[in-house]
Amino acid sequence: MSFLKSLFGGGVPKATVPPAPDKxxxxxExxxxxxxxxxxxxxGQYQTAGIIEKEIGxxxxxxxxxxxxxxxxxxxVTELALSKGQKIIDEQGDALFD
Incomplete structure (x- = not known):
């Protein structure tokens, strides 16, 4: 029955919410x-996500x-997130926070 609901729009997909920063x-650096x-x-899998931080002023x-x-x-995904974070910093630098 749940298959039919999702097929015809009756099912509501679960929202994926990133965890609190303590995870x-x-x-x-x-x-x-x-x-x-x-x-x-x-x-059922781990999604690549990260946080970039810097003290400014x-x-x-x-x-x-x-x-x-x-x-x-x-x-x-941990290794990939750290690598992606480095690329973001290399491309945008401090402009990331503008």
Whole structure:
């Protein structure tokens, strides 16, 4: 029955909500920024997600990102999130917080 509901629009998909920042699975520093991997469960796999932080003018600024990449291994998405965070910083730098 649930198959038919989803087929004809009767089912409501579950929302995927990133976890609270205390679910950090890895962390690195890159060019004065801190990158934290915060993957979350989505459809039975881990979704690549992270937070980039930097103190600017005495205020801690943060930028949350989520990527489409998924894996059953939390270690894989942790490594990928840290790598993606580095690329974001390399491309945007401090403009990330503008």
């Amino acid at each position: 950090t699975t890895g962390q690195i 890159h060019k004065g920024f801190v990158i934290r991997a915060v993957p979350f469960k989505s459809e 005495g205020t801690m600024r943060s930028y949350r990102f989520v990527r489409a990449d998924r894996s059953t291994m939390v270690e894989d």
